[in-house]
Amino acid sequence: xxxxxxxxxxxxxxxxxxxxxxxxxxxxxxxxxxxxxxxxxxxxxxxxxxxxxxxxxxxxxxxxxxxxxxxxxxxxxxxxxxxxxxxxxxxxxxxxxxxxxxxxxxxxxxxxxxxxxxxxxxxxxxxxxxxxxxxxxxxxxxxxxxxxxxxxxxxxxxxxxxxxxxxxxxxxxxxxxxxxxxxxxxxxxxxxxxxxxxxxxxxxxxxxxx
Numbered sequence: 001x002x003x004x005x006x007x008x009x010x011x012x013x014x015x016x017x018x019x020x021x022x023x024x025x026x027x028x029x030x031x032x033x034x035x036x037x038x039x040x041x042x043x044x045x046x047x048x049x050x051x052x053x054x055x056x057x058x059x060x061x062x063x064x065x066x067x068x069x070x071x072x073x074x075x076x077x078x079x080x081x082x083x084x085x086x087x088x089x090x091x092x093x094x095x096x097x098x099x100x101x102x103x104x105x106x107x108x109x110x111x112x113x114x115x116x117x118x119x120x121x122x123x124x125x126x127x128x129x130x131x132x133x134x135x136x137x138x139x140x141x142x143x144x145x146x147x148x149x150x151x152x153x154x155x156x157x158x159x160x161x162x163x164x165x166x167x168x169x170x171x172x173x174x175x176x177x178x179x180x181x182x183x184x185x186x187x188x189x190x191x192x193x194x195x196x197x198x199x200x201x202x203x204x205x206x207x208x209x210x
Contacts, residue, residue, distance in 0.1 A: 001190075005085075006020070006085050007083035008086075011038060011039055014048050014089060019180060021052075031188045035054070037059055037077055038059075039059060045089070059077065084188075085106050085108060088108065088109040089110075108184065109141075110176050111137065112176065118135070120146055120147060124168045124172065128159070128163060128165060133159055135157055135172065138153070150194050152186065153179050154179075190202075
C-alpha cells in the first residue's frame with residue numbers, strides 16, 4: 001500500500017510537526033510529508049525540517065486581498081503535492097468552510113483539552129479556572145465548528161494543585177507528541193471509520209496495536 005501524503009500547516013514552533021517527522025523517521029508512522037505550509041515566514045517549524053528534502057511554502061495572509069484568496073492559495077499548494085491528509089500542527093488560523101469542503105474528513109487537528117470541554121483559545125487557563133482535576137488532549141477531525149469535529153483519540157492529563165497554565169500546557173504537550181502521530185497513523189493505515197459523530201477504529205492486522 002503506498003504511503004499516505006501529509007500536508008502539514010504550521011504557524012509557530014512546530015513541536016507536533018517534529019513528533020510526526022520523528023515517528024516517520026523511526027518507522028512507526030507509514031506516511032510521507034508532502035509539504036509543510038506556514039503562514040509565518042519566521043516559524044521555527046520551517047527550520048526543524050531544513051535539510052530533509054521536504055517541500056515548504058510560506059503563504060502569508062497579508063499577501064492576499066481576502067481570506068478566500070489566502071485559503072485558495074493554501075488549497076492549491078496542498079493539491080500540488082497530492083496531499084491525502086491535512087494535519088494542523090499549531091496553525092493559528094481558523095479554516096473556513098471553503099477549505100474544509102475541499103478535504104472532507106481529511107483534516108486533522110489536536111487540541112489541548114478533553115473535548116468537548118474547553119474548546120477555543122486558552123484551554124489550559126479554562127481548565128484551571130473551572131477547577132477540574134483532569135484535562136488532556138484530543139485529536140479530532142475538523143468540521144465547520146470550533147474544535148467540534150469527530151474525536152479520534154483522547155488522553156487524560158492530571159491537573160496539579162500548583163499548576164499554572166504554562167506548566168499544565170507543558171505536560172499536555174508531552175502527551176500530544178505521542179497521541180498525534182498515533183492518530184495520523186490510524187488514518188494512514190485506513191483504520192478510521194466515521195459514523196455520524198463517532199469515530200470507530202478498526203483493529204490492526206496481525207494483532208498489531210495502536
